Amino acid sequence: MFNEFETCSIRQARDNISKMKIYETLKALTLGSGSPRRSELLGSVGLEFNITPATCDEPPAKRGQLPEDYAIEMAMMKARNVANLCPGTLVIGADTIVARDLDILGKPRNRKDAIEMIKSLCGRSHKVITGCALISDNGDEISYAVTTDVEFINCDEFAIRAYVATGEPDDKAGAYAIQGQGAFLVKGICGSYTNVVGLPLARVMESLISLKAISPIGTE
Amino acid sequence: MFNEFETCSIRQARDNISKMKIYETLKALTLGSGSPRRSELLGSVGLEFNITPATCDEPPAKRGQLPEDYAIEMAMMKARNVANLCPGTLVIGADTIVARDLDILGKPRNRKDAIEMIKSLCGRSHKVITGCALISDNGDEISYAVTTDVEFINCDEFAIRAYVATGEPDDKAGAYAIQGQGAFLVKGICGSYTNVVGLPLARVMESLISLKAISPIGTE
Numbered sequence: 277m278f279n280e281f282e283t284c285s286i287r288q289a290r291d292n293i294s295k296m297k298i299y300e301t302l303k304a305l306t307l308g309s310g311s312p313r314r315s316e317l318l319g320s321v322g323l324e325f326n327i328t329p330a331t332c333d334e335p336p337a338k339r340g341q342l343p344e345d346y347a348i349e350m351a352m353m354k355a356r357n358v359a360n361l362c363p364g365t366l367v368i369g370a371d372t373i374v375a376r377d378l379d380i381l382g383k384p385r386n387r388k389d390a391i392e393m394i395k396s397l398c399g400r401s402h403k404v405i406t407g408c409a410l411i412s413d414n415g416d417e418i419s420y421a422v423t424t425d426v427e428f429i430n431c432d433e434f435a436i437r438a439y440v441a442t443g444e445p446d447d448k449a450g451a452y453a454i455q456g457q458g459a460f461l462v463k464g465i466c467g468s469y470t471n472v473v474g475l476p477l478a479r480v481m482e483s484l485i486s487l488k489a490i491s492p493i494g495t496e
Numbered sequence: 497m498f499n500e501f502e503t504c505s506i507r508q509a510r511d512n513i514s515k516m517k518i519y520e521t522l523k524a525l526t527l528g529s530g531s532p533r534r535s536e537l538l539g540s541v542g543l544e545f546n547i548t549p550a551t552c553d554e555p556p557a558k559r560g561q562l563p564e565d566y567a568i569e570m571a572m573m574k575a576r577n578v579a580n581l582c583p584g585t586l587v588i589g590a591d592t593i594v595a596r597d598l599d600i601l602g603k604p605r606n607r608k609d610a611i612e613m614i615k616s617l618c619g620r621s622h623k624v625i626t627g628c629a630l631i632s633d634n635g636d637e638i639s640y641a642v643t644t645d646v647e648f649i650n651c652d653e654f655a656i657r658a659y660v661a662t663g664e665p666d667d668k669a670g671a672y673a674i675q676g677q678g679a680f681l682v683k684g685i686c687g688s689y690t691n692v693v694g695l696p697l698a699r700v701m702e703s704l705i706s707l708k709a710i711s712p713i714g715t716e
Binding site for chain 1: 515516517518519537540541644649652654655657658659661662663674676677679680681682683684685686687688689690697698699701702711712713714715
């Protein structure tokens, strides 16, 4: 069985050969997340960045706290943690959560929990929210939450069990990965797809452009 | 530079190691398309199928023909072509088109055309329509079109030029690939993501289940 690192290396090898830069990086950037999906998304346009995952614990949401507010709070907490570790760089922090109405779904505790979590999402819509926090080298902070509505099919329980048995849901908030085998569960989405994967690419790039941290290749 | 075959082999190697079946295939299936994206989507849930690309020419849309009708017509034409080549199997045909209002956008004629095509999609929404046609071994036919709205960012011309220079748009209807580097152009979508990639996975699986061609692993 692959581990995350090997999967990532093969992908990287393929991508490095086939990818040409679309944007160039003007300021030192740090991605404050160990997620290979976030790294792959930022890397897809040719950005260069260091990866320094945040080391802070994530407290649970406060009672009555809106999912969007919680996602922003977590992203900012991670970004500040990493900004202390990587002074002189622009830090990007992100936190992706799954919300069924006002309930925030974390990672499943076990496979039985994963089956129940997926069943609770079937035949209806839920929200995937990524909180983003950017801290520039001069201390300026930008933060926001991007929300995507995701609608699941009405899925047969046998298929849910077979999906959970693949192990993919084990470490995923909401117990599925839209970019993986979990795609079959998704009838449709409304909003940013990359946001569901873990980073709203277009919006984050808009922020990096406004901070003059990146610009298109060939710009004078 | 990679060719399509090499890209596909590496992906296949990675996927075969990490993927477990979610559905099993009960009838002989033929995918009537050479698109590695369609093959990867159907393969992601563990389906087994032969690949036999259609050999027929694709006529342009008739004057005044709705994009949805044209996509279904092309998918059915391909499926019938392949059904003649592969008797005794259930054939899946598909045709994905990009429509800006009522104009159908094909593949760009050259890189200048690709730049103009992407510019014409920026800052607004267009539709990606996949026509699907399934012909079962007893001759029954099912066909439909699935539509996804795609909204592009307002993109700087330098970034468009750099994206076109990657070569990715060369052979893509609408001059972009949402699953590739073109993801940075997409602000959001409404509808099926896999439909934009080339095959509306959830809908096609629903059809295959109704035709008793596939069923979840573990079903008695």
